[in-house]
Amino acid sequence: MVGEIFPYLFVFERMVFVEKGKKDYSDYAVVMEQIVKKFPGVLANDHVDLFVKRGEIHALVGENGAGKTTLMSQLYGLINPNSGKIYINGVETKIKNPNDAITAKIGMVHQHFMLVDRLSVVENVVLGMEPSRGPFFAIDKARDQIKKLSKRFGLYVEPNAIIEDLPVGSQQRVEIIKVLYRGAEILVLDEPTAVLTPQETEELFKILRTLKSQGKTIIFITHKLHEIMAVTDSVTVMRLGKVTGIVKTSETNSRELARMMVGRDVLLRVEKDKAKVGTEIFKVEDLHVKENRGIEAVKGVNLSVRRGEIVGVAGVAGNGQTELVEAITGLRKVEEGHVIFKKTNITNISPKRRREMGMGHIPEDRLKHGLVTSFPLYYNFILGRHDSPQFCDGSFLKMPEIKRSSEELVKRFDVRPPSIDILGANLSGGNQQKVIIAREFSFNPDFMAVAQPTRGLDIGAIEFIHKTIISMRDKGVGILLVSMELEEIFSLSDRILVMYEGQIMGEVTPDATSTEEIGLMMAGHRLEDLRAQEA
Amino acid sequence: MVSRLKKFYMNDKIIVPVIAVVVSLFIAAIVMLLIGKNPFIAYGALIYGAFGTEGALINNIMKATPLILTGLAVGFGFRAGLFNIGANGQLIIGALLATYVGAHMSTFPFYLSIPLTLAVGMVGGALWAAIAGWLKVARGAHEVITTIMLNYVAVFIANFVVNGPFQAPGGVPKSPEIAYSARFPDLLTTGATWLSAGIFVALAAVAVVYVIIEKTKTGYEVKAVGLNPYAAEYGGISISKNTILAMAISGALAGLAGTMQVMGVYYRYLGSLGGGMGFDGITIALIGQNDPIGIAFAAFLISSIRTGSNQMQIAGVSKNIVIIIQGIIIFLVAANRLVKSLMFWKKGAEEA
Structure with missing residues (x-):
């Protein structure tokens, strides 16, 4: 693992030591220092550092599962780090929940939109912060504010439109307006282009540039390299929970980024x-x-x-x-x-x-497709061939044969513990995968x-x-x-x-x-x- | 570690309901003490009322018979990941059809008319339940909603039929009686109560359902679909086919419960014949942990406390106490899953 990231360590160490040396983070909108986050079985963030200058568009890149979203969820207070510090505008800030994040003027646009489909744009934007006139909802006030915001940032949407009637690109603009309406200065966008067409992506980039020109700081999670080159100022690359590179966009190219992303x-x-x-x-x-x-x-x-x-x-x-x-x-x-x-x-x-x-199939998601986790192994070993003459004579299962062949597979593929009665759920990931592979290959x-x-x-x-x-x-x-x-x-x-x-x-x-x-x-x-x- | 976990699970199926019963009896005893009654006398009466006399025992078994079947119906559905709340409707349709056929059996010998009537009752329940299965597969309608609605449809159909086209003479809302050849033989008679052979049909159903679930391809497919439909589909198992099939089997069992009431108890269709047995089936399946043998025991448990409750009333303790007992049993069995999942969740977090 160290070998893979070795060539980038120098970039990484240099930047970190410079930053650590002065400990003056006042130029930075966001600094996340030595963040560690553990999940059952994985170290999702392994001493991750993130430095985002005020007023820049910063890309956070890496493959799926690299730990990008985990890192940003901690910035937004959705989950809390096991250790590490967060500085907002140079001041150490504890972000325990999304309310803390909103107070710190951080806004997040999630990959999956958090909008109420049946409500209008205005109603969605002000949800939870409705302007009122006496006991009544002052929808006209809200509408005016939203119009102002969309004009200022070039985020055109029809305030009275119902969300479910809008195309995905517009829904995303609603999400961005929602965040701005809550006064965000730092915007986190989690893979915003994943759902967009190329034209909508171009539109989004225009919006991002406008936001930047108005002094907002943007953290942009993606795994698409050409987007990084197109719109960002600097890049933090993550791989397997670690930072493998911190570079300025102008000083790098797709090739180098690709290498940092996938390992050498x-x-x-x-x-x-x-x-x-x-x-x-x-x-x-x-x-x-x-x-x-x-x-x-x-x-x-x-x-x-x-x-x-x-x-x-x-x-x-x-x-x-x-x-x-x-x-x-x-x-x-x-x-x-x-x-x-x-x-x-x-x-x-x-x-x-x-x-x-x-045809055999070893599925990508072993728990979803590959196994019935509440089935014992001998049942899992026949999934897909349970009605073949080997295991079934018309309507009855041939239990002795099923158990015999399962015993054999457990031995041959060294499944541990070597018991065919254990439930699929109680095996380790590696042994679950062995069961699937044994099964699929045993069908010749x-x-x-x-x-x-x-x-x-x-x-x-x-x-x-x-x-x-x-x-x-x-x-x-x-x-x-x-x-x-x-x-x-x-x-x-x-x-x-x-x-x-x-x-x-x-x-x-x-x-x-x-x-x-x-x-x-x-x-x-x-x-x-x-x-x-x-x- | 792992074998211990397995043991825990295997025993769990038995331990949970047993503890639930013991604790509920204990809590009900406290309630009785609080209202100034002696729980020992009450429980003594309860046991005597359920098992103490031949008549009590017969009554108990007659009550248990349809409950075993509705419990199996709901339990089988659960094993396939389906929540069949419509056992009542399926029971009614099954009973109604069985009555109709049974009433026209007078010229047949018993060895033809009994199996035929049984089969018709089962098919009626199966088809009624299959409607909900089909709606789920074809239109994505959730079976909880559709089976509930089909319950009403069944009730109204039955009311119409026994008030008009298939009404016994005399203007009462009940059907004519079924032929003698379509009635179950009585095994024992004590006073006004009799024990019909229906209990053997119910016990046979327990065995058949056990074999289907544990030993057959159908059981394997149905369980796979219930436990993980994605993996089932990956393994080439048709979700649609098995959903409809599982509903049909579940419905057939409920239909059989209704048929038992017709062939062994009332010998005709009455509006009150179903009672709440379809819903009792949910309770029983839950206590029996969806296991056929467990369900048989759970059905006897419920029928025993209900049968015994009359004696308890005579002994001066309100028979409604048994509703408290039943409620607490269900609560504990259901809440135990909550506690268990919390335990597992915590364990998962610690292992990290």
Whole structure:
């Protein structure tokens, strides 16, 4: 871990020591010093420092799960740090709850809007701070104030409109007005562009610049590199709960930021022979898939997997990988395009049929999809094959066979504790994942969609799982591996595809590319453009 | 550590209700002391009233029979993640159809008419419940709302039917009697009470439900859908199919409860036949921890304190005390989950 962040430590240490040396934070709107926040099983923030100058737009970047939102939730008082200090405008401030934050003139625009759909813009903005005339709600006063605010900051919205009738971009403006109405000087925006179209994003950037010109300080959480370059003044990069870089935007570039975000070198090299690639077994053609909010998340993906190879899909989390895997495995509807497995079009057939045809799936979220946590292991081991002749004779389950094969899997995959009666919920994450992997591979699939197989696991479990995946490849299984861990992609894949905003940016092989190149593709540069630049 | 946790869980199913019963009897005893009654006399009377005489025992078993079935109905629904509040409606529809068919069975031998009448009652309850299952799957309507509303629909349908097209002569709102060949044989008769063979049907239902839940593919799928629909879907289990199926099985059990009342007790459909047994089923499923065998015991518990309460009244203690006992049992069983989840939450935080 230290090795990964080593090259940036110098940047980081220099800045911290300078700041610490004088301890004069009066130029800074926000200073968070050595923040530590623990959650069950994870160190979400590991001695994190954040310095935000007054009147700047500061980007807080990192992959999903890097600890950005956790850090900002502490600034806004939604959760409290285990240790560390917060200074607002140079003064140490205790922020225990959102009321303290509002008093300190901090406002937060959440990723998921906190608006009442059926109320109007005015009613939403003043909610909890309604201006009154005697005992009555003075809606006209509120409306005037909102009009003033929107004019001053270029935040155009119709005050009488009902929230549910407004497009997402306008709803976001309402959120920003709400924050400004409460007198915020420091605005925290949590992934504000995640829900916006490119045009709405441009609009938002204009607003941010106006806010800045009026002296507001903005902290902008994102994982999209081009946005950082477009609109921010300085950047704090986080990875796995730690700060891995603090830089001025003008002194850096996407390439460097990408490197800081995803870590540098591949440390885990898995021993493997060259792939003995067979015939094409799985193919996706011009696939279009929508995410839950109805926005298109996969925009015309083409890919193919042959027997005996691992095709890795790299990318920053939230660029359509989840939806891609769900569409492939039948858990999500395909809007357009085809999924072809063993030369059969399986585009919208049930997950059950896919399994019967020989498709396996290691899901991204092991607790949501992978296990029934209140089931004992022997029940979890047959999920998906509980009605196969091996485990079921028509209507009755063959309990002795189920238990026998479960015992065998527990032994072979070294699940601890080695008991088949234990409930799924009572296993550690690594062992839960072993159960899922054991199950999926025991069904002898021909193709397997593997999503985030080692997220949150310790080195030992990771190694074991990597070896299992490689050995399955060598047995001729075609594997599609989706992972946010670049190291994993590099060490396992025979071919690498990079996904960005629902599209494939390019295909490379691990020995003919570099982390920088992948990082740039992850930031939205197409391979052909990059190669053209080099040439 | 882990095996201890497992043990805790396994025992929990038994320990919780037992403690709840003991504590509730204790609290009710305090209440009795406060109103100047002797709890020992009261409980003595209660036990005597429930088990002391042949008649009491028969009464007790006759009361327990439909309660076992409605308890199973609600409990099975719970196992599938469905809250079937409509056991009453399903019971009514089942009873009504069984009565109709039973009344036309006079020319059939008993070995045809009894199973046929039973089957019709079950199918009636199953279809009635399946409406709610279908509404949930197709339209996303929550089963709590739809089953409650279907209860009213069932009541009004039944009232209409026994006041008009299928009314016994005499202008009373009740149906004609079912044929003798469709009645359960009496096993014992004491005075005005008799023990019908219905209890064996209820006990058989306990066994069948146990086997379905524990040993069959259907049980596996239904439980998976109830416990984690996402994982079920991932595993190729159809949520829609199993939701409707689970509602239908639940409804069939409730329909069977109504059919028992027709074939073993009243021999006809009466408006009061269902009583609150569908809702008692919720209580019983809760006390029985949704386990078929637990439900059978819980049903006997409830029927015993109810049967015994008359004797208690005679002994000078208000029979309403048993409502207090029942209320406290439910409260403790339900609140225990709260306490348990708090314990787990705390443990999770400490492990970090």
